[in-house]
Amino acid sequence: MNDGLHVHIERLGSARQALVSGLRLAVPPGEILTLMGPSGCGKSSVLASIAGTLASVSEGLQPLQLQGSVQLNGRELSHLPTHQRGVGLVFQDALLFPHMTVAENLLFAVPVGDAKGTRSTNAQRQARVQQALQEAELSGMGERDPSTLSGGQRARVALMRALLAEPQALLLDEPFSKLDAALRAQLRPWVFAHVRERRIPVVLVTHDEQDVADPQRVVHLRATEESPSHV
Amino acid sequence: MYAMTRSVQAQRSGHVGAKAADLLSVKVLGPLLLATLAGLPIGAALWAVGAQMLDAAAWQALWADPQIGRAWGMTLWTGLASTALAWLTVAHVLASGFIRQQLGRWLSRLPALLATPHAAMAIGLVLWLSPSGWALRLVSPGLTGFDAPPPWFTTQDPSGLGLILSLWLKEVPFLLWVAATQMQREDLRRRWQAEYALAQTLGRTPAQAFAQIIWPQLAPRLRWPLLAVLAYGLTVVDMALIIGPATPPTLAVLAWQWLSDADPLTQSQGVAAAGWLTGTVLVGGVLMVVALKAFAAMRKFASRGSLPQSQATDRVGLLQQKTLKWVLHFCRRLPLQPNVMWTTILTTYAAVWFALTVGSVSGVWPFPNVWPELWTLNAWQQVASSAHTVWTTLGLGVASASVCLLWSVAWLELAPRRWQQALQPWFLLPLVLPSVLWVVGLYSLALHTRLEGQWLGLSLAHAVMVLPYVLLALVPAYQAVDPRQAALVASLGHGRWVYLWRVKWPLLQRAIASAWAVGFAVSVAQYLPTLYVGAGRFATVTTEAVALAAGAQRSLMSAYAALQMLLPIAAFALAAWLGRPRRFEKIAPMKATL
Numbered sequence: 001m002n003d004g005l006h007v008h009i010e011r012l013g014s015a016r017q018a019l020v021s022g023l024r025l026a027v028p029p030g031e032i033l034t035l036m037g038p039s040g041c042g043k044s045s046v047l048a049s050i051a052g053t054l055a056s057v058s059e060g061l062q063p064l065q066l067q068g069s070v071q072l073n074g075r076e077l078s079h080l081p082t083h084q085r086g087v088g089l090v091f092q093d094a095l096l097f098p099h100m101t102v103a104e105n106l107l108f109a110v111p112v113g114d115a116k117g118t119r120s121t122n123a124q125r126q127a128r129v130q131q132a133l134q135e136a137e138l139s140g141m142g143e144r145d146p147s148t149l150s151g152g153q154r155a156r157v158a159l160m161r162a163l164l165a166e167p168q169a170l171l172l173d174e175p176f177s178k179l180d181a182a183l184r185a186q187l188r189p190w191v192f193a194h195v196r197e198r199r200i201p202v203v204l205v206t207h208d209e210q211d212v213a214d215p216q217r218v219v220h221l222r223a224t225e226e227s228p229s230h231v
Numbered sequence: 232m233y234a235m236t237r238s239v240q241a242q243r244s245g246h247v248g249a250k251a252a253d254l255l256s257v258k259v260l261g262p263l264l265l266a267t268l269a270g271l272p273i274g275a276a277l278w279a280v281g282a283q284m285l286d287a288a289a290w291q292a293l294w295a296d297p298q299i300g301r302a303w304g305m306t307l308w309t310g311l312a313s314t315a316l317a318w319l320t321v322a323h324v325l326a327s328g329f330i331r332q333q334l335g336r337w338l339s340r341l342p343a344l345l346a347t348p349h350a351a352m353a354i355g356l357v358l359w360l361s362p363s364g365w366a367l368r369l370v371s372p373g374l375t376g377f378d379a380p381p382p383w384f385t386t387q388d389p390s391g392l393g394l395i396l397s398l399w400l401k402e403v404p405f406l407l408w409v410a411a412t413q414m415q416r417e418d419l420r421r422r423w424q425a426e427y428a429l430a431q432t433l434g435r436t437p438a439q440a441f442a443q444i445i446w447p448q449l450a451p452r453l454r455w456p457l458l459a460v461l462a463y464g465l466t467v468v469d470m471a472l473i474i475g476p477a478t479p480p481t482l483a484v485l486a487w488q489w490l491s492d493a494d495p496l497t498q499s500q501g502v503a504a505a506g507w508l509t510g511t512v513l514v515g516g517v518l519m520v521v522a523l524k525a526f527a528a529m530r531k532f533a534s535r536g537s538l539p540q541s542q543a544t545d546r547v548g549l550l551q552q553k554t555l556k557w558v559l560h561f562c563r564r565l566p567l568q569p570n571v572m573w574t575t576i577l578t579t580y581a582a583v584w585f586a587l588t589v590g591s592v593s594g595v596w597p598f599p600n601v602w603p604e605l606w607t608l609n610a611w612q613q614v615a616s617s618a619h620t621v622w623t624t625l626g627l628g629v630a631s632a633s634v635c636l637l638w639s640v641a642w643l644e645l646a647p648r649r650w651q652q653a654l655q656p657w658f659l660l661p662l663v664l665p666s667v668l669w670v671v672g673l674y675s676l677a678l679h680t681r682l683e684g685q686w687l688g689l690s691l692a693h694a695v696m697v698l699p700y701v702l703l704a705l706v707p708a709y710q711a712v713d714p715r716q717a718a719l720v721a722s723l724g725h726g727r728w729v730y731l732w733r734v735k736w737p738l739l740q741r742a743i744a745s746a747w748a749v750g751f752a753v754s755v756a757q758y759l760p761t762l763y764v765g766a767g768r769f770a771t772v773t774t775e776a777v778a779l780a781a782g783a784q785r786s787l788m789s790a791y792a793a794l795q796m797l798l799p800i801a802a803f804a805l806a807a808w809l810g811r812p813r814r815f816e817k818i819a820p821m822k823a824t825l
Contacts, residue, residue, distance in 0.1 A: 053718035082721030089722035091715055099737050099813050108733070109723045145815035165723040 002074030004028040005050070005169045005201040009068040012042065012049055019045055019064065025219060027169075027201035032192060032213035035205045037221030043205045046221070047171045050203065051089050052082040072169050072201075088167030092174040094158035096146035102157055103129050103142030109164040132160040135194070152183045159191055163198060170195055172204045176211055184210070262646040266654055269638060272695055273660055276672030279679075283671065284506045289499035293507065296500070298479040306482040306511070309391040309475070310465035313398035317460055320399070321406040321453075322446065324573050325414075329427075329445065330437045337573055338411045342807065344404035344580055345749070346799035348756035350777050353397045353473035354792040355583030357780070358590050360393060361386045363598055365586060371599040380598055387477050394475040398467065400579055402460045409456040410449060412704065412742075416711040423448070456703070458519060459662040462512045466665030469758035469773070473780040482508055486667045487759065505667040512665060587796065590789030610786035614794060617770075624755055624771040624798060626686075631693035632750030632802075635701040636743065642702075643709045644731070655702070662699040669696065670763040677764050684766035692764040693754045701750040708742030741810030748806035752799035772798065 005027040013019040019042040027033045037043050048054045049066040070077040077085045096105050106129045113119045133139050136156040138149075146154065155175060162170060175191065176184040192213050195202045204213055212218055293299060328334030359365045362380035371377040386393045413419060423445050430440035466483045467475075475481055480488075482504060489501030594605030614621070643651065661669055673692045674683060682688025712735060720730040736743065758773050776791035 048718070051718065051722055053715075053721065055714075081726075082718065083724050083726050085722075086724070087722060089719055091719065093715075095713070095716060095719050097716075097734055097738075101815060108725075111724060143816045148815075161723070167722070167724075171722075 002071070004031075004073065005203070006071040007046075007050060007068070008070075009046065009049065009066065011067040012045060012064060014064055020221065023219075023221070025203070027203060027217070029201055030196055030199045031217060032195065032202040032204055033217040033219065034212045034214065035203060035219050035221060036207060036209075036212075039207065041221040043207075043221055044173055047089070047173050047203065047205055050077070050169070051087045051171055052077065052080060052085055053089070086166075086168040088162035088165055088170040090158050090162050090170070090172045090175050092177045094146075094154035096149075096154055096157055096161075098145075098147060100146070101142060102138065102144050102146055102149065103133065105146060105157060106132050106142075106161050106164055109161045111166060128164060132164055136160045151179050152187055155179065155187060156190070159194065163194065167200065169200055170198075170202045172202065174206055175204070177206070177208070184208075188213075258645070258647075262642065262650055265638065265642045265645065266650070269642070269698060270654065270657055272673075272676065272691065273657065276669060276676050276695070277660075277664075278672075279675040280502065280505070280668055280672035283499065283502045283675070286499045286503065288496065289503040292496060292500040293503040296485075298485060299482070299504075302479040302482045302485050303507075303511075305391055305476055305479065306465055306508070309394045309398065309471075309481060310461060310515075313395045313402060313464045314457070314461045316395070316399045317402040317406060318457065320403050320572050320576075321410065324403070324407060324570075325410055325449070326438065326441050326446070327570060328573070329414075329441055331570070333570070334411075334414070337570070338407060338415075340577065341404055341408050341411065342745070342748070342803035343800060344576070345408055346752050346796065346803050347401075347580060347583070348752070348773065348795045348799065349397070349401050349467065349470045350473060350756065350758065350773055350780070351587065351792040351796040352401050352583060353470045354776060354780055354788060355587050356393065356397050356400075357386045357474055358586040358785070358789065359582060365601075368599055368601050378599060386474050389476050389478065391476050391481075394467075394471055394481070397470055397474050398464050400576065401470075402464065403576055406453060406456055406460060409453055409703065412707040413449060413452050416707055418711055454520065455656075455659055455662070458516045459659075459699075461515050461519060462663040462665065465512055465515065466508055466667060468667065469777050472777060482511075483665060483667055486665075490667065490671065490763070501667070502671055505665055505671060508665045509668050512663060516663065584793075584796070587789050587793040590785055591793050593786050593789070596785070607786070610784075610790035613787055614790050620770045620772060620775055621794065621798075623769050624773070627690050627693050627757075627761075627769075627771065628751040628754040628798070628802070630690045631697045631754045632701065632747050634690075634694050635698045635750050636705075636747045638698065639701050639705050639746070640743065643705060651706075655706070658702055659699045661696050662703075666696070666759045670759045673760060673764050683764060684768045686769070689761065689765045689769055692760045693757055696757055696760060697750045697753045700753045701746045704746035704749045705739075705742060708739050712739070741812070744806035744810035745803070748799070748802040751802040755795060755798050 005025070007023070007025040009020050009023040011018050011021045012023075013021075023046065025033060025035075025046075035043050035046060045054070045064055048064075049068075050070050054064045054066060066078065068078070072086065077087070096102070097108065100108065107125060110125045110128050111120075112125075129142065130139075133142050136153075136159075138153060138156065141149070141153075146157065149157065155178075159175070172191070172195075176187060179187060188211065202213075204211065206212070324337070325334065328337050357364065362383045362385055364385070367375065367377065367380070367385075375381075414423070426444050427437075427440050430444045431437060435443065467481075468483050468487045471481045471484045472487075475484065479485065486501045486504035486508060489497045489504060492498055492501070589603070591610050592606050592608060593603035594607040594609070596603040596605075646654075670692075673695065677683035677685075677688040677692065680688070682691070716734060717730055720734055721727075725733075755771070756773055757771075758777055761769060761771050761774050772791050772795045776788060776795050779788035779791060782788070
């Protein structure tokens, strides 16, 4: 019963105004929940509350605070720092580290040890990178400068990087919005297939109806009256 | 169920409470400590000098001095003229470089210009412009008929033109460098290029697009640096000693002469003069901020397309816009290439370096000869035999630049953005207040802590002067960091240190390295603090070069001036090497598969 991601947002917002309130999300493992709404309604802030990165979205604005709970496989996350949550993130910009090669970007994500504390050897970690490159249909491109990749290739590297970190849940923040329609249509099934394969709960934020992964699991967020989108 | 939720919440808030105490210590005490560390010496120095300024006799002596009026007039003339010229030049270079898409290439030459210290520049210009200088040698006796140097005041001229020229040459690269730290920020660069292109699709010419869209956004960001340029021009001592007028000198030079006098009353008269100079800078700064506010009004005008609230600011804004247009227009009308300004500056710098190099190996060199009769390495041998001067310079530079860099990185990592914004003006104070004021404050601070004439005290005094430059060099790079990158690294399961060491700092490597080099160059160029706080016990290449400028040992003076330039250039070269972008393996581009 506790498996999957259970989010209950009583109130999310700054001291002065609430951005999101009374929101409950439940995502079983292997399912993809789509979170939709107009820009400024707080979609990305909901993701940030799950990932524990509210500090980075509220940069320059009023700091946002979460009242509520975030549970992943029965574990309460809301007091944990991001790096201990086991929640992966993919942004619309692939955000590949520009000073690392494609392979180094992927290697950066491969854990040095597993949950049982056994350390993997360098060769094992490299092998996982090569496998990921293969899955991303990018074999032989590991030594490339990420800035020489196409938009679709970058998006695939970004997803593989997030998955290599073995997250227990994955958040996709408008992962297709920077790509053209044809590329999106090709990339969508590839992404969905890969994340479903991992049997982890996934939350996808988008404002494009076509991005919906599972019509059974769609949550629409409405802009609150005094939300900053109107400013 | 309800009770259970409550208990979970209580547990959580208890946990949060314990964490909060931890966080408080790091998140508040850390930056608080850092702010005190840097802010306290600045405040204490100001306090010390302020206390000394409350001396009525000193002010009376100052007003009774027959030179004060003309000296102050000379200060205003040289300071304002050089600042205005530098500002217009920078506007022109940025506009023409941006429009021709060559700015990046032009600015890549900046480090060499920045690394040339003020004193070396002044000495190099003297080698060209003085009555026995190269300029006259090239045309003598052929055109002029001179067999001996004429009794002209082409340097140390009573109208201060030589000082204005050398200030202008030094301040333009500084302003360009600050502009470059903004324009080369990835986020701004992209946005401005897009807005610039957009403005042209709306029917603006490239020059109009730059004047109406880019410049109004850039100009306010140059507020502090421009204030620093104005303050520097109004208060410079070393350069004015070498190439500035002598009868009377500028007020800053007078203040310095009085401060170094043995008579206590004359000394306090010097303190009062430093105070008067500070007042001048502050008033000038306020006037300038008012002018720049007008730019902000103009920006609103440009971005919203509606009239700003106040008609008055609108008019000033339009006036500023017209001025820039006029500059652009004027420069287009000249029968010269648009990059004429930039070429002139580069050529002059090259000429100065050349003169210093040749001067340092010249022996006997009778007047109308273009080249020395005798070449000799005597001067360099003399430099080598007093190697401790070089070691002192290097030591002070490395120590103060490193301390300031460590402090700045720690500060920018730990301090909340609001603290940084609130305290930045305080940390930048040494940049805008006269160095004659700082040396008085720093010296009495050193006296109280018994650090006067000590290496530690001197390097700390250097650090106070270096810090604003290092901070100014680092802040734009820090502002450009994408906060999502930290979130991303954390989501991959890595802690803060992994983020800093493997992602953030490597990406900031270039900015960090060049901030260090800038700090080193600033330390090398320090003249007043070295003499005054060092109590005359420490000789650096700068104090030697300035001291020699008054004498007749051309080759030794040139050698020290060349060295004063070479050390920072070496630092910049090192920084460029350390901050070089990574070279990826060249692979033939593949067809994108997706």
